[in-house]
Amino acid sequence: MQGLAGFFQHWADSGGPNFSIVYDQFDRQRFLLGLWTTIELSVASIVLSVVLGLAGAWVLAGPSRAGHAVVRGYVQFFRNTPPLVQLSFFYFAVGGLMPGSHGGGGPLVTGFGWAVISFSLFAGAFNVEIFRSGIEAVPHATVEAAQSLGYRGYGLYRHILVPLGLRICLPALTNNMVNLVKTTTLAYAIGVPDLLYAASQIWSEVLNVREMMIVLLVSYLILVAILVWMMERWERSMAIPGHMA
């Protein structure tokens, strides 16, 4: 490890590319902290958006017309407005009007919190559509058979519709999760110390924009590749033999 750092230091000193995050401990810590924040942001947003998607699809599958209108309004609003403007709305407008926490220890909801809320709502709107299409693709004959066995309401949703519908819509869900991981870079705009923020701090100090850009691009490609790999493994482990082509 020391040899690696020494090699990169020597490479930078002799006029080559300056990958300071390898040999400089402060830069490396900042970078790893940014990477960890991005991972935390992605995981929290993915989990919350899936919960929102399932809840929205549950309302859409139910009988309440008012519920349908509310969910459809939510979906159309969050799908047709820019995520950056949504994030700014939550952080500046809503956050600006909220009171501070007791004892003056800072805002009630931090930038990280607003980012998670905003990205979850944004991705949740897409997830509602994805889960709805998956649930509607469950063959009606299967649903009728379940109903004849006594399943209805929440039991039908939880034991029949969601398991089968989820397997159908898994590719679209994976695509949406990849988009969510890419969207987490927007948190840079409200000062959340994510990967892009850490990289921009490093390159404004060490002046190695080109190298940090390459590191950034490779990091995001690796993050996306890991996510896609995990989702594909899950898809394979969940596949019902003979159920779908």
Next chain:
Amino acid sequence: MLSSAALPATAAAGLLLSCAYAQAASGATDPGVLAALLRWAPIIIGGVLLNIGISILAMALGTVLGVPLGLLLMTRNTVTRAPAWTVMQFFRNTPWLVLLFYVMFLTPYQIEIGGLTIALPAWVKAVIGLALPVGANVAEIVRGGVQSIPGTQWSAAESLGFNTLQTLRMVILPQALRRMLPPWVNLHAVLTMASSLISVVGIQDGLALTKAAVSAEARPELLVPMYLLLLLLFFAYCYPVARLTLVLENRLQRGIA
């Protein structure tokens, strides 16, 4: 299906409600909330028009870049197909903001062709930065469109004596273009929403101008109405485009057996 007038009406009602709430919260001598909004609205609308303009230009440039890439993706020769696939995956899987930073930082301020010096203003760099991921997505749309044409069309054209280029030009592409249109229009809507990223790299678009307006007014009760106004302006453009996508898809469904 939600009626097409109910959602915009609800959104406008929401904006008016937030204005009423803000008016109740503002001081006795402050100018009215609606007056403040109307004063800043032309500037903010101008900013949103800049967003739309940049997204149209980036869409055009992205399509010009993406169509050849898409055609390269479908060649049978691995030497041409593998690099095209790598480029497409690369630009599709990187965050748009990172690509935008990349182009903004690493393109020169001006380029010299012959003896002519052409300055590259920030918005030109933004158009290039946004056109890169758009091009990759257009390539995927082109590939999907052409590959969705049944193989029987190719066989029938071959039996009638068309060569590959003639088949593409006279049989496949006219049919494929109709199938590519809905996802292409959808991509334009996605791009318009992504165009607000240019405020992060310093271009005075709708979001940057809204922030400037809010800080110029220095009244916290105006925060929610101003940002809601910006959201509604974007919604007013993107929602009809999304509905257009649906209409195009439905018309396409009726056209195919």
